[in-house]
Amino acid sequence: MTTIADPMGFLLFTKGPLFNIAIAIFALGLAARLAEILLLGRRPNFAEPRAGEWLPGLRTVVTRTLPDPGTFKRAPFNVLTGLIWHVGFLVALLLFIPHIELIKGLFGVSWPGLPNPFVDLVTAVTLVALAATLVHRLTHPVKKRLSTIEDYLIWAVTFLVVLTGYLAYNRLINPYPLALGLHILTAELFLILLPFTKLTHIFTVFIARWYNGASFGRRGVQS
Amino acid sequence: MTTTKHRVGEHLRDQGVSRRAFLKFCTASASLMALPPGLIPAMAAALEQARRPSVIWLSFQECTGCTESLTRSHAPTVEDLILEMISLDYHHTLQAAAGEAAEAAREQAMKDNFGKYLLIVDGSLPGPDANPGYSTIAGVSNYAMLMEAVEGAAAVIAVGTCAAFGGLPEAAPNPTGAVAVMDLIKNKPLVNVSGCPPVPMVITGVLAHYLAFGRLPERDAYHRPLAFFGQSIHDRCYRRPFYDKGLFAETFDDEGARAGWCLYRLGCKGPSTYNACATMRWNAGTSWPIEAGHPCLGCSEPRFWDAGSFYAPLSVPTDLSSSRILTAGAAGALVGGTVATLARRTVATAATSRQPVTADELEQTL
């Protein structure tokens, strides 16, 4: 049956078998990537360490996460919109009550959520910021040339997940099972693509930030 | 059940129904179907002149809850009136006749009103490929009886979620091979009045519409009448302001439950369920499930028995298993580990088998 003729069937498919497939691919892919990265490690460094690794490592985790003034001056747009939509995305994903219920169902852990209207506002801001990043990418002479198909692909899934969530919550697609099914479908696409694209950075970014600082620290360079 | 008067108007007058009562009925039906009040006079005129249709009601794999729903209201009601407007020629629970006399009445009505009778079905039935022995009436399989009865029907009304979508008999693993009426009937006007059971006024509303306008009402993708199924429970729920503010009951007896907050976290399927409960309510308007403090089960939607726990929130997938995720993760770690080990081995063998090369040797290979 097509989705228009059987919206409930579509929703149950995305909530049932498809979700299981997506979450399995996600878990398998992510564990494989992380195991590979961590086990592979780095070439042994036989030089005498000049200083500790841990502290500088942790320092870069923090410093590279906070916007630094120099970069901000050079590219205020990138820093600001980037920050806004990342925060918005995480708020919608982790502090929206239906999502918390999902995480509770999956892992048994839960935490307090934010009121729906607040998450909705954050979502609207996130959508605008995400749209702005695309416009910027398409118009900025250097960024445009640096962008690959993959960049556009992951922008599209990210945007679509948030957009369909917004459309579902605000009842802008009818019937609702179709709207929610589309949202869950795009979220599943996101999950499936995550381990195999740049989206993996969600899980590797802090490892990488730590590693940078640690290797500087070892060499006695300021991180 | 037997009467000589064929026009609705005459018949009602014979039954002692006053003109005012009739007008009131028309007003209630129009309001029910969200028709503008300006249409009431025309509707009354059409109903007056309408012929009382012969109705054949077939009950297959069902629990009789739908018939209970229709007849469980106290007189004098709109439901009673509508039953006066039709000529219910066969309904094996309600009719006085039984056995061969009942089957003979059905065949007679089908013959006399060929092409004009209304066929109402409650219950699902074993499909053409299933064992017909799971459900028979007077030795005739449900499938054969339906197909025979549908031949001469002007329109088909599937009453209840079982007839409309398969319902409980069709729930996994569907031992009887049950199918919905709409899976079998493609060439007749068909309306699904889903619900487990359906709101009684919705059944009568559809009948009133058919009588007044001579055709079935506007329907949605599932052939449900839009006047009753056009909006979700959630969109008409009086607890909606709490949802919009993010105030949820988390157990059945916490502060939130007592204060009447939204039941989303307790598994309410109101957002994805289309039905008229929120406005028409149950038991002669006394209350309805959400008002009584229980989440909506989604009973008017296809496959609601198989849509996961009634008490799991709508956002939770139907068949969760953390062990599956752990297994997938472990398999992934294994794959990653193998890849890493292989890579290390390649590097190591490359290192051991490395042959020093001089600049001269290199030059020669060029």
Added chain:
Amino acid sequence: MSALSSIPVRVQSVSHGTANCGNAVPILHEVRHALERLIATGEGTQIDLNAIPFGPEDEAHLLAVLGVGEVRATIDALGPTHVQETAIPGVWLIDYRITEDQRLALHLDIGDIPEILRTQRQDLDTALTTLDARLTRAQGGAQFES
């Protein structure tokens, strides 16, 4: 009403029902247009209040603004129907109920007199026969209940 109304669920939803406010005012404007039409052309209008997403406060507000007028009548056909002229002449409130007090419909009728109050032509058909029958019985000395 039953004991149900004592459950705090309902009370709270009324006091928190802000999402359902503000629907009364447009209806009052619609009533105004209908009154103008009635005055100009004599044409009446019916407004089905069930068809409008009303919160409990909306209905109370609407009825408070319209007020209570001179005429009040109850029709006993298929359960009670309460007819009430509001403080605005020509604006009638008709509450159609069934015996269990369930509301079937709630209409505003803008006109000289609601149709359902009038004697119906169709019922007149039986008027003479009923009266004749009663006359005959009265001559026979029978007692009447209604």
